[in-house]
Amino acid sequence: MRRPEPGASGLSGLREDDLVAAIESIVASNADARLLVGIGDDAAVWQPSRSHRSVITSDACIEGVHFTRETMTLQDAGWRSMAANASDLAAMGARPVLATVSLGVGPQSTRDDILALYRGMADCARASGMAIAGGDLVRTPMLTIAITAVGEVRASNLKLRSGGYAGDVLAVTGELGASSAGLQIALGSATLPHDVAQAALLAHRHPLPRLREGAWLAASRHVHAMMDCSDGLSTDLHRLCAASRVGAVVDAVPVAPSALALATMQGEDPIDTAVRGGEDFELLVAIAPRAFPHLAMRFEAHFGRPLHRIGAMSKAKGLVVLKGAERVPLVRSGWDHFEA
Amino acid sequence: MRRPEPGASGLSGLREDDLVAAIESIVASNADARLLVGIGDDAAVWQPSRSHRSVITSDACIEGVHFTRETMTLQDAGWRSMAANASDLAAMGARPVLATVSLGVGPQSTRDDILALYRGMADCARASGMAIAGGDLVRTPMLTIAITAVGEVRASNLKLRSGGYAGDVLAVTGELGASSAGLQIALGSATLPHDVAQAALLAHRHPLPRLREGAWLAASRHVHAMMDCSDGLSTDLHRLCAASRVGAVVDAVPVAPSALALATMQGEDPIDTAVRGGEDFELLVAIAPRAFPHLAMRFEAHFGRPLHRIGAMSKAKGLVVLKGAERVPLVRSGWDHFEA
Numbered sequence: 258m259r260r261p262e263p264g265a266s267g268l269s270g271l272r273e274d275d276l277v278a279a280i281e282s283i284v285a286s287n288a289d290a291r292l293l294v295g296i297g298d299d300a301a302v303w304q305p306s307r308s309h310r311s312v313i314t315s316d317a318c319i320e321g322v323h324f325t326r327e328t329m330t331l332q333d334a335g336w337r338s339m340a341a342n343a344s345d346l347a348a349m350g351a352r353p354v355l356a357t358v359s360l361g362v363g364p365q366s367t368r369d370d371i372l373a374l375y376r377g378m379a380d381c382a383r384a385s386g387m388a389i390a391g392g393d394l395v396r397t398p399m400l401t402i403a404i405t406a407v408g409e410v411r412a413s414n415l416k417l418r419s420g421g422y423a424g425d426v427l428a429v430t431g432e433l434g435a436s437s438a439g440l441q442i443a444l445g446s447a448t449l450p451h452d453v454a455q456a457a458l459l460a461h462r463h464p465l466p467r468l469r470e471g472a473w474l475a476a477s478r479h480v481h482a483m484m485d486c487s488d489g490l491s492t493d494l495h496r497l498c499a500a501s502r503v504g505a506v507v508d509a510v511p512v513a514p515s516a517l518a519l520a521t522m523q524g525e526d527p528i529d530t531a532v533r534g535g536e537d538f539e540l541l542v543a544i545a546p547r548a549f550p551h552l553a554m555r556f557e558a559h560f561g562r563p564l565h566r567i568g569a570m571s572k573a574k575g576l577v578v579l580k581g582a583e584r585v586p587l588v589r590s591g592w593d594h595f596e597a
Numbered sequence: 598m599r600r601p602e603p604g605a606s607g608l609s610g611l612r613e614d615d616l617v618a619a620i621e622s623i624v625a626s627n628a629d630a631r632l633l634v635g636i637g638d639d640a641a642v643w644q645p646s647r648s649h650r651s652v653i654t655s656d657a658c659i660e661g662v663h664f665t666r667e668t669m670t671l672q673d674a675g676w677r678s679m680a681a682n683a684s685d686l687a688a689m690g691a692r693p694v695l696a697t698v699s700l701g702v703g704p705q706s707t708r709d710d711i712l713a714l715y716r717g718m719a720d721c722a723r724a725s726g727m728a729i730a731g732g733d734l735v736r737t738p739m740l741t742i743a744i745t746a747v748g749e750v751r752a753s754n755l756k757l758r759s760g761g762y763a764g765d766v767l768a769v770t771g772e773l774g775a776s777s778a779g780l781q782i783a784l785g786s787a788t789l790p791h792d793v794a795q796a797a798l799l800a801h802r803h804p805l806p807r808l809r810e811g812a813w814l815a816a817s818r819h820v821h822a823m824m825d826c827s828d829g830l831s832t833d834l835h836r837l838c839a840a841s842r843v844g845a846v847v848d849a850v851p852v853a854p855s856a857l858a859l860a861t862m863q864g865e866d867p868i869d870t871a872v873r874g875g876e877d878f879e880l881l882v883a884i885a886p887r888a889f890p891h892l893a894m895r896f897e898a899h900f901g902r903p904l905h906r907i908g909a910m911s912k913a914k915g916l917v918v919l920k921g922a923e924r925v926p927l928v929r930s931g932w933d934h935f936e937a
Binding site for chain 2: 276279280283294298300301303311313314315316317319321322323354355357358359361368371372375376378379382388389390391392393394395396397398399401403405407
């Protein structure tokens, strides 16, 4: 998964969420009445007119930090960068409209490299119904792809991180751990049967943002909160629960076959592997408990895949995983850009 | 000014505008009916609803490429990055609404560095009426600030680069060359009398985007085309004329006192210095010739500063500068991110 570079030191021990809180206090006085949601959710929300909600998100992808040319092509890197932004829009229940791209290219980059990146970004944008509307092209020491995506959502469908209640069912839109397994395979640090390996590599290089699922879930008033778990369930569930001021008990985690196989080979608990692995771009959802069975049934009928129940939000603060009779604290082990 | 790093080589001889054209053809099929202006202007324009035009722009600022800590504080760098984006909105006649920030911080960056950057960005956002709505924080080899700004404009006020006609008066909202002079002073490669030096340093470190001027000019139907000349007049006038399919004759350039003094000391033609220097963030405007005198008078009465006439758009293609009786071609000598 995305890891800070080994040489990074100045920020060791400084947690990304803490830093974001300090930044929030600096920009807080900028609040505009039409800015409905600022820093702290998957995307910010503003109101261009009374009937509309526009949603905006930015996500950067850096060569050597988020991807290397050894593990994927530049076309894949372009796709993934765009997919990460589309996933943030999906998490708000929004329909993507457009994206802008700030591309920094290193001295080694050729014209073909840049066009390959753009092909990947354009493919994903097209598949997501988004136009690439412009951007900026600068010279940087290494490839940096900073994308901003804008979407739209009906005011009544907008889903935030903060809407969950104690008792809500927690669910995810797909199995976790495949992207992380794909990275290990791409790095050559693990081998798996061909079909399983290919599926994991595809999940890593060509992730599919859950736009249709997000829009579908957003249309239900029983869905109280939603976010994508791109930084790993263990990190993102902490964020969802903090925003909703609840705790959580996790009693089931859907583990991708590749992650299950790798964990078994490496003697690890598959659940630990799956909650740590990030960039699966599945949606994490808090749903009214009485509505969950019917919603899950309709979801499966509509998408041909289950909506996986993983646990419930709890009044008691703190996050725990039930492993048999044991209650194990869910440690934030996913991606944090600044934690050492 | 912004220069490619000396080590850059892979893209030598590849002009930014050519590369942008190749990128445009890749993303062209993504066109959305609601995307009114895509790649190629100061900002992209879309239509969230029938009565509204939203404008979006992205501009990145890289340590070591666009600024160094020797020439400005990080708070200044934050201000300037935000100002560059606000200036693109001003060039569309738009009112800024919000910005998102993708901040990449290097291993040497401290918490204080990041907060200083944010203070500068927040100050400029506040002064521009913009909220900082969110963004992304990643680890990069060196500081990279990629900002996306969104604004709004009445459909009838939107000004593009492509609206100019042969015969239109060309004008700029202020003197040119001060930022470039400020950089030379900050680098210690030039000295000037204290007051002149301070003004140049301020222009370089704390540029003021021409938002009020842009909105005021945009409200006039006699203003046919507008852009900011952040990459230097010699480069940006080429872009304005190419978009409007005209040529231009430049017969007057308002040179900032600092740039004039430096050019004189260095034995250069002040006009060459001023058209080459970028990042002045003045607006370059094409105005119906019969309306210009009255508009310029009202501009000066309103802002207390002149709207400087610099020449006219011409039917004959090509850009020339009149120097006395001589007609000198206006060579693109401003900033191009990829030109060797």
